[in-house]
Amino acid sequence: MTPILELHTPRLRLRQWRDADLEPFAAMCADPQVMRYFPQPLSRLQSAALIGRVRGHFNEYGFGLWALEHRASGAFLGLTGLLNVSFDAAFTPAVEIGWRLAREHWGLGYASEAAYACLACAFGQMALDEVVAFTAEPNVPSQKVMLAVGMQRDPHGDFDHPQLAEGHALRRHWLYRARRAQWSGI
Template identity: 70%
Template sequence: MKPILQLESARLVLRQWRDEDLPEFAAMSADPQVMRYFPALLTRLESAALIGRVRGHFNEYGFGLWALERKDTGAFIGFTGLSHVNFEAPFTPAVEIGWRLARRHWGLGFASEAAWTSLRVAFGQLGLEEVVSFTAQCNLPSEKVMQAIGMQRDPRGDFDHPRLPAGHELQRHVLYRIDRDEWRHTLHG
């Protein structure tokens, strides 16, 4: 399949990562507020490695976590996109939708807008049957985005993240799902 390298929404460009995105991404990944629902802040080197893994996912599957750019300013503001879940859980194999935005771009609807665009690709161009999303059960802002894009909580699917140690405050995760029919219904509501 030909890689899906760029998408557009009303206010955003979802595009391939550029080397010049690293400083902003590293700053975002070192922000304790942005990373409060993740186990640790990322160093610049870890941020660069994550970009490398995202690029590898695009090379392997033709889609991934797109860098987000505001159309009005050209600013890099984070990422949103689709990726194969890279750990074993009762709901895998699966493709997840995820997002992370720099703090100054929160509360403007960018995560939901980019996520809608990603779901359009998932169910349209990629022909996926289902997309999942998950987060630490204390991450209510991320759950609100999941709900805003029509995803439904699957309480039976909630799980302890296998990459976090037993008893870690972020170990328990909630699972959301949306399938192609639910997405279509949400579109035409």
């Protein structure tokens, strides 16, 4: 597949990562509020390693988690994109959609706008039949984004995340699906 280097919306640019993104990305990933539905905030080194893994995914598959930028100001907002699910579950192999935005950019519709562009790419340019999303059960903000972009909850697919220990407060995850044949965005 030809690599998909950028996507655009009226307000946003989903682009390849730059070295200058590390500082705002690390600050975002160190914010306990941003990371409240993840096992823990990330150190600067862990954030750098995550960017490295994202770049590797792009190199291998031609798509991944894009750096999210405001088109008018050039401000780094976070990340949004598509990636192969990295663990075994009843619904894998699968491509998932994900996002993470810095707190100062919450509530402005950026996550939904970027996620919608990713789904349009997945079902159009990539010709995928399905994209999944999942999040910890208490993560209502992400669940709202999933619904806003036309995904449907699959309660039969809910699962205990295999990378979180038994008894971890975030282990139970809800599964959402979007299928090209039913998605109204393309």
